[in-house]
Amino acid sequence: MRSMTGFGRGSGQSKTIRVVAEIKTVNHKYHDISVKLPTSFQFMEPEVRDQILTSVTRGKVDFFLKDLSPARNRTVQINEQLITEYLKAAKKASSRFKIKGELTVENLLRMPDVLSVVEEERQEGEQKKAVADAVNEALKALEKMRLAEGARLAKDMIERSKEISNVVQQVRQRHKTIMVEKIKAFKDKISAFLPEPLVDQTRLSTEESITIQRHDIAEELTRLDSHLEALKETLGDKGSVGRKLDFLIQEMNREVNTVGSKSADSKMAQSVVRLKELLEQLREQIQNIE
Numbered sequence: 001m002r003s004m005t006g007f008g009r010g011s012g013q014s015k016t017i018r019v020v021a022e023i024k025t026v027n028h029k030y031h032d033i034s035v036k037l038p039t040s041f042q043f044m045e046p047e048v049r050d051q052i053l054t055s056v057t058r059g060k061v062d063f064f065l066k067d068l069s070p071a072r073n074r075t076v077q078i079n080e081q082l083i084t085e086y087l088k089a090a091k092k093a094s095s096r097f098k099i100k101g102e103l104t105v106e107n108l109l110r111m112p113d114v115l116s117v118v119e120e121e122r123q124e125g126e127q128k129k130a131v132a133d134a135v136n137e138a139l140k141a142l143e144k145m146r147l148a149e150g151a152r153l154a155k156d157m158i159e160r161s162k163e164i165s166n167v168v169q170q171v172r173q174r175h176k177t178i179m180v181e182k183i184k185a186f187k188d189k190i191s192a193f194l195p196e197p198l199v200d201q202t203r204l205s206t207e208e209s210i211t212i213q214r215h216d217i218a219e220e221l222t223r224l225d226s227h228l229e230a231l232k233e234t235l236g237d238k239g240s241v242g243r244k245l246d247f248l249i250q251e252m253n254r255e256v257n258t259v260g261s262k263s264a265d266s267k268m269a270q271s272v273v274r275l276k277e278l279l280e281q282l283r284e285q286i287q288n289i290e
Contacts, residue, residue: 001241002290003149004028004059010137014126020066021134023052023142027288028060038067040122044131051132055139057240058290065131069122077116086111146290153285154235161231164252164278168224171259171271175217178265217262220255227252242289249283 004027011020019041033052035045052061090103109115231248234241256279260272 001150001154001235001237002143002146003153003288004146004242004290005149005288006142006146008138008140008142008145010134010139010141012130012133012135012137014123014130016069016122017126017130018068018070019130019134020068021131021138022064022066023135023138024062025056025142025146026060028058031058031061033061033063035063037065041065041067041127041131044128047128048131048135051135052139055143056290058242063135065134075118077118079114079116082111082113083108086114150289153289157235157282157285158232160278160282161228164275164282165225165228167271167275167278168221168228171217171268171275172221174265174268174271175221178268217259220258220262224252224255224259227255240290242286245286245289246283249279249286253279 004025006025008023009020011018013019033049033056035048035052037045037048048063048065052063086108087103093099094101227248231245231252234244234248253276256272256275259275260269263269263272
């Protein structure tokens with residue numbers, strides 16, 4: 001199990017390329033990936049995204065690539081064809097408008113687009129290798145941090161689930177006691193109104209059954225036990241488990257709400273409140289799980 005929160009850094013280099021990759025992830029309802037690359041590496045964005053997707057499947061991801069490569073060789077190139085056109089234009093203007101003077105080399109080189117500085121082309125293969133190595137190293141560091149945080153969350157969630165289990169057991173025991181008390185109170189009430197023994201015992205049994213069914217929570221408690229067991233198993237699974245855990249918490253909340261609506265006394269109501277508090281704490285933690 002992994003946390004959605006983490007950070008990783010990695011570097012990669014080849015003969016003429018050196019880059020550093022940084023990746024940061026935080027919890028997010030959807031899967032959102034932001035990739036920022038230097039201009040000369042932007043053609044690699046689809047490949048970087050695909051590489052990230054193999055490791056991160058949920059949450060917000062911010063990826064940055066820094067180019068620390070040595071300066072590339074530069075050459076100055078002369079646009080000979082444009083110089084020829086400038087000279088032709090100067091000669092024509094001098095002849096037509098009777099302008100004296102010559103176009104010097106210094107003036108000529110200042111003309112627009114005559115000179116251009118060209119950097120040495122980077123080898124695409126070298127770029128791809130350096131970036132892939134940097135991203136891979138950053139993802140490994142990120143995975144290590146996310147797994148460690150996920151293990152810490154899982155340990156804490158297991159402790160909370162144990163407390164939930166204990167409270168459920170308390171509710172179960174209290175419910176049994178209450179049912180016995182209610183049946184006794186019901187029989188005492190019948191006896192107070194009917195001094196003579198009731199001839200129709202079937203009717204009495206029916207009324208007892210209706211009272212029990214009205215407050216029966218055995219099915220809800222059984223499902224809570226089942227969901228708790230599934231929660232513990234899921235916390236030990238690998239891969240993306242956040243959505244499954246979120247679903248389990250929703251189902252447990254549903255059962256607890258039903259138990260609350262059937263609560264027969266204040267002690268059970270207090271236990272239901274505590275269950276809701278613990279489930280909310282679990283839900284908040286699950287928001288950080290991939």
